[in-house]
Amino acid sequence: xxxxxxxxxxxxxxxxxxxxxxxxxxxxxxxxxxxxxxxxxxxxxxxxxxxxxxxxxxxxxxxxxxxxxxxxxxxxxxxxxxxxxxxxxxxxxxxxxxxxxxxxxxxxxxxxxxxxxxxxxxxxxxxxxxxxxxxxxxxxxxxxxxxxxxxxxxxxxxxxxxxxxxxxxxxxxxxxxxxxxxxxxxxxxxxxxxxxxxxxxxxxxxxxxxxxxxxxxxxxxxxxxxxxxxxxxxxxxxxxxxxxxxxxxxxxxxxxxxxxxxxxxxxxxxxxxxxxxxxxxxxxxxxxxxxxxxxxxxxxxxxxxxxxxxxxxxxxxxxxxxxxxxxxxxxxxxxxxxxxxxxxxxxxxxxxxxxxxxxxxxxxxxxxxxxxxxxxxxxxxxxxxxxxxxxxxxxxxxxxxxxxxxxxxxxxxxxxxxxxxxxxxxxxxxxxxxxxxxxxxxxxxxxxxxxxxxxxxxxxxxxxxxxxxxxxxxxxxxxxxxxxxxxxxxxxxxxxxxxxxxxxxxxxxxxxxxxxxxxxxxxxxxxxxxxxxxxxxxxxxxxxxxxxxxxxxxxxxxxxxxxxxxxxxxxxxxxxxxxxxxxxxxxxxxxxxxxxxxxxxxxxxxxxxxxxxxxxxxxxxxxxxxxxxxxxxxxxxxxxxxxxxxxxxxxxxxxxxxxxxxxxxxxxxxxxxxxxxxxxxxxxxxxxxxxxxxxxxxxxxxxxxxxxxxxxxxxxxxxxxxxxxxxxxxxxxxxxxxxxxxxxxxxxxxxxxxxxxxxxxxxxxxxxxxxxxxxxxxxxxxxxxxxxxxxxxxxxxx
Numbered sequence: 001x002x003x004x005x006x007x008x009x010x011x012x013x014x015x016x017x018x019x020x021x022x023x024x025x026x027x028x029x030x031x032x033x034x035x036x037x038x039x040x041x042x043x044x045x046x047x048x049x050x051x052x053x054x055x056x057x058x059x060x061x062x063x064x065x066x067x068x069x070x071x072x073x074x075x076x077x078x079x080x081x082x083x084x085x086x087x088x089x090x091x092x093x094x095x096x097x098x099x100x101x102x103x104x105x106x107x108x109x110x111x112x113x114x115x116x117x118x119x120x121x122x123x124x125x126x127x128x129x130x131x132x133x134x135x136x137x138x139x140x141x142x143x144x145x146x147x148x149x150x151x152x153x154x155x156x157x158x159x160x161x162x163x164x165x166x167x168x169x170x171x172x173x174x175x176x177x178x179x180x181x182x183x184x185x186x187x188x189x190x191x192x193x194x195x196x197x198x199x200x201x202x203x204x205x206x207x208x209x210x211x212x213x214x215x216x217x218x219x220x221x222x223x224x225x226x227x228x229x230x231x232x233x234x235x236x237x238x239x240x241x242x243x244x245x246x247x248x249x250x251x252x253x254x255x256x257x258x259x260x261x262x263x264x265x266x267x268x269x270x271x272x273x274x275x276x277x278x279x280x281x282x283x284x285x286x287x288x289x290x291x292x293x294x295x296x297x298x299x300x301x302x303x304x305x306x307x308x309x310x311x312x313x314x315x316x317x318x319x320x321x322x323x324x325x326x327x328x329x330x331x332x333x334x335x336x337x338x339x340x341x342x343x344x345x346x347x348x349x350x351x352x353x354x355x356x357x358x359x360x361x362x363x364x365x366x367x368x369x370x371x372x373x374x375x376x377x378x379x380x381x382x383x384x385x386x387x388x389x390x391x392x393x394x395x396x397x398x399x400x401x402x403x404x405x406x407x408x409x410x411x412x413x414x415x416x417x418x419x420x421x422x423x424x425x426x427x428x429x430x431x432x433x434x435x436x437x438x439x440x441x442x443x444x445x446x447x448x449x450x451x452x453x454x455x456x457x458x459x460x461x462x463x464x465x466x467x468x469x470x471x472x473x474x475x476x477x478x479x480x481x482x483x484x485x486x487x488x489x490x491x492x493x494x495x496x497x498x499x500x501x502x503x504x505x506x507x508x509x510x511x512x513x514x515x516x517x518x519x520x521x522x523x524x525x526x527x528x529x530x531x532x533x534x535x536x537x538x539x540x541x542x543x544x545x546x547x548x549x550x551x552x553x554x555x556x557x558x559x560x561x562x563x564x565x566x567x568x569x570x571x572x573x574x575x576x577x578x579x580x581x582x583x584x585x586x587x588x589x590x591x592x593x594x595x596x597x598x599x600x601x602x603x604x605x606x607x608x609x610x611x612x613x614x615x616x617x618x619x620x621x622x623x624x625x626x627x628x629x630x631x632x633x634x635x636x637x638x639x640x641x642x643x644x645x646x647x648x649x650x651x652x653x654x655x656x657x658x659x660x661x662x663x664x665x666x667x668x669x670x671x672x673x674x675x676x677x678x679x680x681x682x683x684x685x686x687x688x689x690x691x692x693x694x695x696x697x698x699x700x701x702x703x704x705x706x707x708x709x710x711x712x713x714x715x716x717x718x719x720x721x722x723x724x725x726x727x728x729x730x731x732x733x734x735x736x737x738x739x740x741x742x743x744x745x746x747x748x749x750x751x752x753x754x755x756x757x758x759x760x761x762x763x764x765x766x767x768x769x770x771x772x773x774x775x776x777x778x779x780x781x782x783x784x785x786x787x788x789x790x791x792x793x794x795x796x797x798x
Contacts, residue, residue: 058164058198061120062240065090065106077105079223088127089160089236092222094134097230100682103223106238111143111216119169119243122220123200127160130232133719133727135679137223138165138203143216150203153705155719160236165203167214170195170246174210175420180498183207184761187251187391188348188419191712191763193263196244204712226654226678226685226716228734251391255754257398259429259771261709267721269709270772273436279774280437289455289478292787298480298532299463300330301791307331312644313480313534315670315695321739321795322695324671326480327531333736333794334534334743335787336466336482337768338700339750340453340473343371345771346411346426347753349399350392353412353425357381361414363490366519370759371468371486374411374428388424395755399427406432417501417760426758430750433772446472449773453749454478460768460780461787466745467537467651467699471526474533482648482745484537485523487634489515494563494570494626496543496555500656504542504556507629508569513637520637527642535646537699538634541675542650544627545658550610553658554619556626561608573629574622575603581618591615620660627664635668646670651699654678659688666694671742675700677715679727680734681741689740698735698744703727704765708776710754714764725782732786736794 065071067090076083080102082093094102114120128134134154141147150165166172171192174182183206185192191204220238224231256262258270270276296302298313307316309329316325324332357380361369382402387393400406409431414423438452439445454476457465465473465481473481491514492506505512519538527533546552557574565572582588585599593611596602610616631649638647649669652662654676665672672694678701689696704713707720718724728746735744751767768783769775 058121058123058200058244059242060239061117061242064112064122064238064240065235066237067235075106075108077107079103079105089125089234092233092235094224094227094231094233096224096227098684100227100678100685101223101225102231103221104235105219105221107219111218113215114167114217114240115215117168117214117240117242119246121164121166121241121243123162123164123239123241124222125160125162125236125239126154127158127234127236128154128156128232129158129234130156130230132156132229132231133723134224134231134233135227135717136163136233137206137221137225139208139219139221139223140165140167140212140217141219141221142209142213143218144213146209146212148208148210148212149206151206151717152201152203153713153717153719153723154233155723160234162200163203164200164241166195166243167240168211169243171250172210175418177418179209180207181500182418184419184756185210186420187395188421188761189711189756189763190761193250193254193711195247195250197247198244204706204717206715226676226680226682228680228682228730252394253397255396255429258433259753261754262397264709266707266709268770268772268774268776270774276433276437276772277440279772283775284452287452287455287459289451289458291458292461294791295463296326296328296330298326298328298330298332300326300328300332301795302330304331304791304795312531313646315646315742317695318795322742323795324534324695324742331791331795332463332480332742333790334464334480334482334697334745335732335790336457336462336464336743336745337747337749338466338745339468339748340465341468341470342428342431343373343468343470344748344757344759345430345750345753346374346409346413346428346758347755348389348392348413348416348419348421348758349396349410349425349427350387350389350394350421351385351425352388352421352423353377353381353386354384355423357384358412358414358423364518366486366488366515366522368486368488369413369415370417370757372413374409374426374431375413376408376410377412377425385425389421392421392755400432406435409435411758413758416758419756419761424758429753430771430773437773450476456775460783461790462783463787464534464743464745466747466749467540474526474528474530477530477532480532480534482534482537483523483527483645485519485539487512487516487519487539489518491515492569494556494568495559496545496552497559498546498552498555499543501541501543504544505630506568506570507626507633508573510569513633516633516637517640520634520641524641527645529642529644531644533645535648535670536638536642537648537651537673538638539650540699541653541656544652544656544661545623546656547658550616554610554616554623557619557622558608558610562605564605565603570626571603571605573625575599577622577625578602578618592618623658624660624664627661628667631665631668648697649673651675662688663692666692670695672696673699675747677701678731679703679716680731681738682734683738686738686740694740695742696740697742700747701731701744702747702764702766703731706765708751708765708770710751710763710765712752712763712765714766721776721778725776725778728779729782729786732790733793736790 084091096102138150294303307329326332409428411426435445438448491511492509493503565575592615647669648671651673703716705718705724735741752762752764756763
């Protein structure tokens with residue numbers, strides 16, 4: 001029986017076929033005998049004019065703005081920017097280097113009413129005569145206050161091109177669920193293939209409400225965020241257009257047998273097994289697996305000052321700059337790649353099995369579902385296989401049978417964070433390509449992959465293996481690594497009101513402490529007191545609070561105070577602290593401007609809405625108390641089980657790092673960790689570290705482009721692969737120059753699956769290698785150059 005929860009929001013129309021746009025970049029010897037495509041093709045593709053068919057299909061409905069001499073700018077507002085108008089259009093100079101943020105906002109006197117339109121888009125004709133590509137964030141906001149955020153990169157080019165965003169129709173829609181969490185389309189992808197053919201550029205979906213209230217679009221914002229340079233863009237006009245005909249097969253047969261884009265050619269694409277083997281042999285001939293010159297045994301700075309060696313990694317401040325110190329006493333700066341494992345390489349196939357045959361999770365497990373291995377189902381379950389989604393199943397031109405050799409790379413996910421399928425069969429094309437590539441004549445292809453990966457990291461100059469490296473690498477004893485663990489279990493939970501990945505633990509529940517110690521014990525058993533382990537991350541991107549509003553910042557406190565202390569240990573602790581401070585309820589009522597009848601009523605749950613500054617101050621103290629309990633508990637667990645290894649924190653996301661929580665963590669961690677998806681570390685944003693004065697590390701960052709065959713560049717966008725490599729170096733240089741940061745890890749080693757990773761649909765071009773395990777040459781060369789100068793740049797300016 002087939003049931004398909006994936007519904008596409010479009011009107012049936014005729015399918016239009018045609019040749020897809022070819023994108024390419026210079027190929028290095030890493031691509032072996034493949035046909036090299038001149039990079040001028042890529043450059044040309046960013047300056048070609050839209051063909052006549054595309055112009056005809058995208059019929060103009062309304063011109064919102066057309067900029068030239070004498071244009072009326074009363075509806076244009078600038079933030080950290082300057083503008084001028086000439087024959088080219090509206091020239092925007094974003095003064096973003098200092099602040100990291102700048103914007104231009106178009107806000108009509110009366111909101112645009114487009115409710116009578118169906119299947120339409122908004123298009124911007126833009127050029128970029130600046131020195132850097134420009135990632136523009138497009139925010140469309142309706143009269144209800146809802147916003148849909150999309151983004152793209154405008155390359156350096158003096159010729160205007162068209163960049164569009166759908167407003168209604170075609171594939172624009174979201175699976176059921178909280179739109180704050182559900183970022184996918186109905187397909188289960190974070191970004192779909194284009195639904196019509198053109199030489200134009202579609203804004204990539206990020207987050208927000210996809211179907212806005214078209215009765216009133218209140219404003220349009222174009223901004224740059226998290227940048228370290230001034231940027232500029234020229235806007236010639238903004239138009240509303242009818243969508244061209246919908247390609248009803250835009251999701252059909254989009255993946256070839258290697259897990260690549262089946263409908264487009266691009267630099268580095270593998271067309272047959274011989275090309276795969278040729279690429280392997282060419283690369284292996286270049287790998288030495290040797291340490292970089294001037295590196296110590298543990299990848300520290302051999303030519304730098306030698307401090308006390310303790311036999312394990314530690315942190316020390318040297319000449320007003322924080323640094324790690326390797327086990328021998330050499331200064332050590334941590335660079336590396338995250339996700340060196342197969343766990344996140346699989347994608348949902350659209351098939352499922354009868355649940356009675358699926359082994360469900362045990363309560364005492366310490367590994368979340370998305371970190372599990374492929375988890376192939378039993379033979380009994382295979383006999384119950386059925387198609388759960390025609391759309392997902394139709395994406396693949398090839399899947400093996402279970403009894404074929406490559407059938408071993410099927411897996412199963414018992415739950416998913418987001419997407420239309422909540423569980424189902426998965427397949428890892430990356431794992432299959434590893435067997436094709438390294439498994440000839442019965443070789444252990446997994447061991448070959450591990451050997452090649454370690455050799456790559458050393459040759460490329462990286463000093464460590466990043467977070468979520470498979471524990472099978474832990475005994476390589478050639479390059480240091482970072483260990484990780486998760487605290488999961490059946491403890492009680494609290495909520496911030498916007499729990500992106502999961503609700504937060506009730507840290508005052510005794511079961512949380514039990515689970516923390518269980519996790520620390522498991523990690524300790526994996527590490528086995530190995531001095532090559534730099535330290536341990538525990539958990540990731542917890543929703544401690546968001547910065548948008550006071551309510552979202554103190555969401556844990558606000559929502560917990562509404563609950564009953566008899567059932568919620570964290571609420572009981574909050575009650576205890578407020579009773580200790582105010583003694584009687586009248587004093588608290590006066591301070592908070594409340595009318596709570598008694599402490600008993602306070603315990604049972606109150607209206608926790610915020611009235612004044614004193615209440616905010618108390619909420620800050622309560623949030624700090626919660627955070628201190630979390631970090632102190634984890635620290636105690638690691639101190640017992642891993643006393644020789646550093647505690648590296650919980651990897652604060654840049655959208656969830658309230659200062660009260662960061663300060664609390666600083667009392668217990670050895671290094672504070674942040675995941676910062678920006679173009680670099682803007683000194684003004686990170687100035688709060690002046691007060692905390694702690695060593696810090698970037699746990700995640702990445703940059704992607706759309707010329708790789710994938711449909712989504714990731715969170716930070718480059719114009720192409722060459723620009724991506726440049727932006728990688730710019731980011732890393734901003735880390736190296738910051739005195740508090742002791743390293744940064746790129747997320748991730750391997751590109752996401754083109755149809756989205758099974759857990760949440762991320763289908764990003766963020767790897768140093770493709771799904772065929774082919775390195776991106778521009779990224780490799782950028783890493784080599786950066787690492788050859790890294791220690792001198794960091795410590796040589798003393």
